[in-house]
Amino acid sequence: MLKPSTLAMILAGGRVDELGVLTHYRPKSAVPFGGFARVIDFPLSNLMCSGIELIAILSQYRSYSLINHIGTGAAWDMIGRYRGISILPPFKDYENPHWYRGSADAVYQNLDFVRYHDPAEILVLSGDHIYHMDYREMIRYHYSQDADLTAAFIRVDRQEASRFGIAEIEGDDPQGGRLLSYEEKPARPRDRWASLTVLCFRPKVLYEVLAENQKQDSYEFGRDIIPMMMEKQYRVFGYKFRGYWGYTRTVDEYWQTSMDLLGEHPRIDMEKWGLRTNLEHRNIRDCQPLKIGAHGLLDNSMAYNGCIVDGTVRNSILFPGVRVAKGAEVHNSVLFFNNTVKEGASLCRVVSDVNTVFGRNARVGVAGVDGPGKVTVIGWNNRVPAGITIGSGCTVAPRIAPESWPAEGLADLEVLQ
Amino acid sequence: MREARDALVLLLAGGIGSRLNILVGHRAKPAVPFGGLYRIIDFSLSNVMNSGLTRVGVLTQYKPLSLMRHIGTGAAWDFTGRTRGVKILPPRTGEKDSDWYQGTADAIRQNIDFIQANPSEQVVILSGDHIYQMDFDAMLEYHRHKEADITIGMMVVPKSEIHQFGAGIVDSENRIVGWEEKPREPKTNLASMGIYVFDTGYLLKTLARDRQEIDFGMHIIPRAIEQDRVFAYPFYGYWRDVGTIQSYWQTNMDIIAEHSEISPEEWGIRTNIEADGRPMDRAPARFLSGCDVSSSMVSAGCIIEGTVVNSVLSPGVHVRKGAVVRDAVIFEDSVIAENAVVDLAICDKRVRIGRNVVVGAGGDRGVANREYPKHLYTGITLIGKMAEIPDGLRIGRNCIVRPQRGGTDFAGVERLEDGASL
Numbered sequence: 096m097l098k099p100s101t102l103a104m105i106l107a108g109g110r111v112d113e114l115g116v117l118t119h120y121r122p123k124s125a126v127p128f129g130g131f132a133r134v135i136d137f138p139l140s141n142l143m144c145s146g147i148e149l150i151a152i153l154s155q156y157r158s159y160s161l162i163n164h165i166g167t168g169a170a171w172d173m174i175g176r177y178r179g180i181s182i183l184p185p186f187k188d189y190e191n192p193h194w195y196r197g198s199a200d201a202v203y204q205n206l207d208f209v210r211y212h213d214p215a216e217i218l219v220l221s222g223d224h225i226y227h228m229d230y231r232e233m234i235r236y237h238y239s240q241d242a243d244l245t246a247a248f249i250r251v252d253r254q255e256a257s258r259f260g261i262a263e264i265e266g267d268d269p270q271g272g273r274l275l276s277y278e279e280k281p282a283r284p285r286d287r288w289a290s291l292t293v294l295c296f297r298p299k300v301l302y303e304v305l306a307e308n309q310k311q312d313s314y315e316f317g318r319d320i321i322p323m324m325m326e327k328q329y330r331v332f333g334y335k336f337r338g339y340w341g342y343t344r345t346v347d348e349y350w351q352t353s354m355d356l357l358g359e360h361p362r363i364d365m366e367k368w369g370l371r372t373n374l375e376h377r378n379i380r381d382c383q384p385l386k387i388g389a390h391g392l393l394d395n396s397m398a399y400n401g402c403i404v405d406g407t408v409r410n411s412i413l414f415p416g417v418r419v420a421k422g423a424e425v426h427n428s429v430l431f432f433n434n435t436v437k438e439g440a441s442l443c444r445v446v447s448d449v450n451t452v453f454g455r456n457a458r459v460g461v462a463g464v465d466g467p468g469k470v471t472v473i474g475w476n477n478r479v480p481a482g483i484t485i486g487s488g489c490t491v492a493p494r495i496a497p498e499s500w501p502a503e504g505l506a507d508l509e510v511l512q
Numbered sequence: 513m514r515e516a517r518d519a520l521v522l523l524l525a526g527g528i529g530s531r532l533n534i535l536v537g538h539r540a541k542p543a544v545p546f547g548g549l550y551r552i553i554d555f556s557l558s559n560v561m562n563s564g565l566t567r568v569g570v571l572t573q574y575k576p577l578s579l580m581r582h583i584g585t586g587a588a589w590d591f592t593g594r595t596r597g598v599k600i601l602p603p604r605t606g607e608k609d610s611d612w613y614q615g616t617a618d619a620i621r622q623n624i625d626f627i628q629a630n631p632s633e634q635v636v637i638l639s640g641d642h643i644y645q646m647d648f649d650a651m652l653e654y655h656r657h658k659e660a661d662i663t664i665g666m667m668v669v670p671k672s673e674i675h676q677f678g679a680g681i682v683d684s685e686n687r688i689v690g691w692e693e694k695p696r697e698p699k700t701n702l703a704s705m706g707i708y709v710f711d712t713g714y715l716l717k718t719l720a721r722d723r724q725e726i727d728f729g730m731h732i733i734p735r736a737i738e739q740d741r742v743f744a745y746p747f748y749g750y751w752r753d754v755g756t757i758q759s760y761w762q763t764n765m766d767i768i769a770e771h772s773e774i775s776p777e778e779w780g781i782r783t784n785i786e787a788d789g790r791p792m793d794r795a796p797a798r799f800l801s802g803c804d805v806s807s808s809m810v811s812a813g814c815i816i817e818g819t820v821v822n823s824v825l826s827p828g829v830h831v832r833k834g835a836v837v838r839d840a841v842i843f844e845d846s847v848i849a850e851n852a853v854v855d856l857a858i859c860d861k862r863v864r865i866g867r868n869v870v871v872g873a874g875g876d877r878g879v880a881n882r883e884y885p886k887h888l889y890t891g892i893t894l895i896g897k898m899a900e901i902p903d904g905l906r907i908g909r910n911c912i913v914r915p916q917r918g919g920t921d922f923a924g925v926e927r928l929e930d931g932a933s934l
Contacts, residue, residue: 130796131812358800365795366813374793380785383777384548384811384825385797389770391806393799393816400549400796400812401777412796 099149099177101234102214103142104205106198106292106316107135107222108155113345116474117448119493121160124222126349127431127449129356129365130412131379131399132372133164134343135222139180140370143171145230147218148178151208153201155185155194163376170373183208197314203305209298217301219316221292225341225352227368233334234295236270243300243329246274246321247336248288257281258344259289260317264333271334277325279318290317291336300329339363346490350446350470353412353429357395377432379415390421406436414449423453428460437481444487447473454481461487461507469508518567519652520632520712521560522601522620525553525640526573526613531756533887534896535860537915539578541755542640545843545861547767547776548811548826550783551582552754553640557598558781561589563648565636566596569626571619573603573612588784601626615726621719627712635715637708637728643763644751645779646707651745655709661740662714662733664688665707667747676753677703678729680744688742693729702744704729705751714740750774758890761858764824764841768809794827803831818848826861835865849903857893860915866903871895875908879930888912888931908932 107124117126124135135152142150150173154161161182168180183205185195195201202209202219209217216234228247237245248262248271263275263286276285294316304320304327313319324331339362341352355362374380382401387393391404398404401415406423416433419425423436428445436442440453443460453459457479460471469488473479476494483500485491486507495511505511529541536544542553553570560568568591572579585591586598601623603612613619620627620637627635634655636648646665655663666680674695681690681700692698708728710718718725718732725731736742750773754760767774785793794813799805804819813828818835826844831837834851846863848854854865855872865871877891888894888910895901900918907913908930917934928934 357798361798370795371793374785381777381780381782383775383781384809386768387805387808387810389807393805394803395801396799397796398799398810 099147100215101147101149101218101230102209102212102216103147103150103218103220103230104202104209105135105138105150105152105220105222106201107152107161108158108195108198108201109223114343114349115346115490116472116492117346117349117446118156119474120157122154122156122158122222125160125164126343127414128225128343128349128353129363129370130397130414132365132370133376134225135161135164136370136372137225137227137368138220138222139171139173140368141226141228141230142220143173143371144369145228147230148173148175149212149214150180151205152180152182152222153195153198153205154182155201158182158184164373166373166375170375171371181208197319198316199305199308199320200314202301203309203314206302206305210302214298217296217298219292219294219296223343224291225339225343225363226291226336227338228291228293228336230293230295233293233336236334237295237332240271240273240332241330242295242332243297244321244324245271245295245332245334247291247293248333249291249336249340250287251289253284253287256284256287256289260292260321261286262288262290262333264288264335269335271332274325274331274333277321277331279315279322288333288335290321291340292317293336294321300324304329346446346470346472350429350444353446354410354427356397356412357410377415379432382415388421391419406438431475440479444468444470445473446470448475448493450475451477451479453479454483456482457485458483459485518595518632519565519634519636519648519709520627520630521565521568521636521638521648522623522627523553523556523560523568523570523638523640524616524619524706525570525576525579526619527639527641528574529641529755531887532760533757533884534894534912534914535757535760535858536575537896538575540572540574540576543579543582544754544760545826546643546754546760547764547774548809548824549785550776550781552643553579553582554781554783555643555645555776555779556638556640557583557589558779559644559646559648560636560638561591561782562780563646565648566591566593567630567632568598569601569623569630570598570640571601571613571623573619576600576602582784584784584786588782588786599626615730616728617719617732618726620715621723624716624719627716632712635710635712637710639706641755642705642751642753643774644705644747645749645781646747646751648707648709651707651709654745655711655743658686658743659741660709660743661711662736662742663709663745664733664742665705665747666702666744667705667751668701669703671698671701674698674701674703678706678733679703682744686744686746688733688737688744691734691737693734704733705747707745709745757858757887757892757894761841761892765822765839768807768822768824770807802833843897856891856909857895859895860897860899862898863895864900864918865895866901866905868904869901869907870905871901871907872909872911875930877909879908879910881910881912881933882931883912883933 261284265272343349388405398413399415405421406419414432418435420438424441426443432449435452439456471489474493484504488508490510525542591598680688752763797814811827817833818831823840828845835848839856843861849867852869881888891909893911896915906927912933
């Protein structure tokens with residue numbers, strides 16, 4: 096049978112408030128990651144490597160960046176007779192006047208699309224996480240257990256567990272087991288298995304539970320659908336995932352996860368993972384190789400084509416088009432596309448969004464600190480004035496007008512709107 | 513908005529370029545990698561695209577497969593669409609024409625049907641061998657303004673180099689009044705860049721005149737300046753013929769120079785990143801702790817643990833701990849193993865330089881290659897595609913290691929002396 100049997104639906108609509116200025120103009124899934132890619136490239140590349148080539152992306156918040164990034168889908172080989180990526184935006188019709196009211200509602204509103212493709216199994220994925228997984232192994236497990244729903248879980252530290260959907264999994268089979276309980280963000284977690292939001296459904300059951308869920312007033316897979324299925328005694332299984340899982344819900348976490356790209360044996364090895372991105376997006380395919388000047392220094396860092404480095408770069412990640420001038424210092428930072436760091440400027444623990452210019456001798460973040468310290472985040476299209484001092488843990492909104500920068504700079508943790 | 517009237521472009525990409533030695537062992541000269549990510553022909557093709565010209569024929573002859581794969585559909589240069597296109601024009605056998613291309617003019621003559629099938633006012637004839645940026649639309653405008661039959665792109669070169677070129681003598685209107693092909697005793701320093709604009713009707717008439725006229729520089733041009741309106745179009749920018757190992761290496765080095773005159777990105781040079789599977793589909797370059805890189809170009813997918821100075825690295829090159837790469841051009845996916853030294857060399861794709869190998873260091877740059885003294889005489893050593901240099905070997909200056917040498921080919925060899933070949 097030539098037609099694909101799996102339909103994957105990626106939840107890519109969310110904004111994630113904690114990421115602040117990085118998601119002012121794009122959904123979380125379109126946030127740049129890894130020196131050239133976007134967060135959603137991770138699930139998309141996982142799907143490609145798993146041979147799953149029929150994809151729907153549920154998109155709502157500021158979808159332009161995402162639509163632009165997906166393009167034709169050719170970057171992930173998802174273009175062909177039976178292969179493709181469909182972007183499903185919210186819509187109005189006779190019956191439905193709503194935006195997507197939650198992840199489960201988004202899928203429910205597109206059930207006609209799903210039914211048309213008549214898949215044998217439906218994979219529902221979050222577009223927000225950094226991980227490498229072969230979904231086929233989980234789908235095989237799903238069939239071996241004759242499950243209605245199989246959800247992937249990973250062990251997390253107990254003190255972190257209350258941030259996630261937490262399950263108790265029956266028995267100690269290394270592959271997984273039946274779910275004994277499931278609670279979304281429990282105050283007192285009963286176990287340490289956290290949901291990855293990688294869900295494999297039996298389609299008939301998914302249709303039933305989504306219809307049932309419409310009677311309620313909350314429409315989330317984690318908060319509503321999984322608990323409802325537990326209650327109604329559906330066959331819900333947990334699949335134990337043991338690989339790397341990068342969580343990027345806050346700016347500090349985003350920074351920490353980015354640092355996992357560095358080192359001799361990086362925990363996130365994009366080359367090994369087979370990560371692909373759309374090189375047409377921002378035309379990064381047309382960049383020339385990275386140019387390192389006579390005074391340039393790159394140490395424990397990562398940089399893509401199109402950068403020009405004549406200053407010092409340590410423990411940092413440079414996206415295409417970043418310029419670091421002679422005498423400038425960039426430490427422990429992530430600089431998105433087309434940032435410019437001018438002579439004498441010094442950056443430490445900074446995440447800076449696209450097209451920002453750091454003026455001469457600007458000091459951003461606390462230099463020389465390698466221990467814990469908050470990350471300073473700069474929104475896009477800013478011109479950070481020459482000579483300014485900005486502390487650690489600061490937030491600068493996008494496009495600050497030249498006259499709005501305070502002459503005395505920003506103290507630690509200050510916010511400039 | 514540009515208003516390039518749609519001239520037809522014919523790109524001569526058939527030359528062997530034999531002075532590039534093993535770099536053209538399995539590819540035509542225009543397909544030789546250049547500047548980390550590019551191939552030589554990308555410069556001509558991108559100039560065509562950036563000039564707003566949309567119909568191109570590429571005349572191939574010598575080992576065209578690599579070139580054809582690289583050009584692909586032409587989408588990389590925006591040559592796909594309803595009226596756009598790039599066509600590969602290999603030599604063909606026909607009722608009368610059953611021969612290889614004999615020369616530049618002969619190659620164009622054998623494709624008269626292509627010129628007739630693509631009506632145009634002018635035909636632009638280019639070579640695919642040069643590194644430069646030029647606006648052919650401006651040259652076409654000049655050609656029309658001068659009401660020329662032929663316009664030739666020309667530039668001033670040092671008198672010592674003029675013997676490699678066609679040389680023109682011009683009057684105050686830039687009309688060419690004298691022509692010398694590769695003169696020993698030059699009367700002028702104005703050299704032809706091998707870039708011609710012909711009025712299409714004039715070109716067809718000229719080619720039909722005499723089948724013995726097989727070369728533009730030798731036959732067509734000298735005769736035309738006697739009888740017709742032939743003008744020089746002066747060019748003042750950076751232009752290099754990368755036809756020798758020395759000039760190929762030097763031109764690569766020119767990109768990384770501090771105040772470089774070449775910037776492929778600023779020039780709008782495009783390449784086809786899909787050609788060899790997934791060359792650009794690679795993660796950003798990684799620089800590990802303790803590495804030392806300066807005055808170099810490094811492409812995506814490289815991993816640098818050692819030292820890289822004054823070098824151009826294509827995607828996927830791995831320089832391991834303690835290794836030193838200096839004054840070198842390294843093609844895709846080559847590995848320089850621990851503590852090896854590569855000094856003044858060009859390594860083709862997927863070369864492996866073993867541990868503690870020394871390429872070039874310490875030898876005498878003046879000892880030319882014994883087999884090809886005219887190709888290698890400045891100290892540059894060539895390592896052929898997929899060669900595997902065993903651990904600890906010493907290779908001198910001006911050496912050649914042919915493609916795919918490895919293992920038993922090196923049995924009993926402890927060192928390659930300056931000027932030796934394997």
